[in-house]
Amino acid sequence: MTDKKSETPRSGMLRTLLLAAVLGAVAGLAGVYGIGGLKRNGTVAEADPACADAVNTARRIAPLVRGEIAALVLAETPRRMPELGFRDASGRPVQLADFRGRTVLINLWATWCVPCRKEMPALDTLVRLMKGEDFAVVAINLDARDPEKPRRFLSEIGVQNLVYYEDSSNVVFNELKRVGRVFGLPTSILVDRKGCEIGYLAGPAEWSSEDAIKLVRAALAK
Numbered sequence: 707m708t709d710k711k712s713e714t715p716r717s718g719m720l721r722t723l724l725l726a727a728v729l730g731a732v733a734g735l736a737g738v739y740g741i742g743g744l745k746r747n748g749t750v751a752e753a754d755p756a757c758a759d760a761v762n763t764a765r766r767i768a769p770l771v772r773g774e775i776a777a778l779v780l781a782e783t784p785r786r787m788p789e790l791g792f793r794d795a796s797g798r799p800v801q802l803a804d805f806r807g808r809t810v811l812i813n814l815w816a817t818w819c820v821p822c823r824k825e826m827p828a829l830d831t832l833v834r835l836m837k838g839e840d841f842a843v844v845a846i847n848l849d850a851r852d853p854e855k856p857r858r859f860l861s862e863i864g865v866q867n868l869v870y871y872e873d874s875s876n877v878v879f880n881e882l883k884r885v886g887r888v889f890g891l892p893t894s895i896l897v898d899r900k901g902c903e904i905g906y907l908a909g910p911a912e913w914s915s916e917d918a919i920k921l922v923r924a925a926l927a928k
Contacts, residue, residue: 757784757902764904767924771905773917778896780905787812787901788881792846792873795857800871802901805842809904809926811913812895813845814879817859819891821910826865831914832922833867839926840899843913847872848879848891896925 764780771778790802790812802810813829815822826845833843845868847856853874860870873879882888887895887906894911896904904925912918 752785753783754786754902755784757786757898757900759900760784760898760902760904763898763925766927767904767921770917770921770924774912774915775907775918775921777909777911778905778907778921781903785885785903787895787897787903788885790878790881792871792878795870795872802844802897805844805897806901807899808840808842809899809922810841810897811843811922812897813843814848814882814888814891814893815845816848816891817856818849822892823859823863825892825910825913826860826868827863828912828914828918830865830868832918835914835919836922837867839923841922841926843868844871845869846878848874848876850874850876896922898925 761781761784764782768780771780787802792800794800802812811829811832813825815825817823829843829845836843847870849856849872853872856872857870860868879888882893882895887893887903889908892910893906893908894913895906898904
């Protein structure tokens with residue numbers, strides 16, 4: 707047992723600095739990935755009975771939440787997604803409602819987010835593998851300073867299937883944060899054909915993996 711009386715000022719200072727470093731690292735990870743026991747301080751959206759099918763879908767695909775997508779949190783309460791608005795590569799306004807009739811994987815990313823950058827090729831492959839299905843990946847870039855930087859990045863890594871969307875104003879991020887569905891980047895949200903939440907995943911995932919493909923295809927099944 708350590709004798710606190712024998713602890714020197716130097717050793718006490720080192721212990722304090724070490725504790726601060728550990729706490730800082732934990733806080734940093736939580737800020738980037740939206741994990742680590744963060745307090746859910748957003749206002750969760752009210753239940754919408756019209757979204758009951760999304761909860762049924764979540765229950766049905768629950769056995770497939772494993773492996774590369776084990777961090778997916780499935781919806782337990784029927785909730786409709788906010789009416790998100792963003793822009794396409796031409797600057798034209800787009801809304802989440804434009805994707806009604808398709809199951810959608812919303813992904814929020816930025817080039818300054820290293821896990822986001824690593825996730826892009828997998829999302830691009832997911833789009834290719836799901837071609838012809840009633841499914842869309844809506845990857846929304848949140849870079850605010852240089853609008854050309856994310857486009858150059860996607861071109862450099864050979865992305866060919868992802869449709870480019872952006873929201874440099876971060877309205878989408880703030881709206882989803884308000885309803886308790888995003889706390890950092892990357893964040894992915896699986897939404898059904900009616901615009902209702904099936905589940906969300908805070909942090910990166912291997913979306914082109916066998917685990918992810920099986921789950922997405924199961925979510926599409928009527």
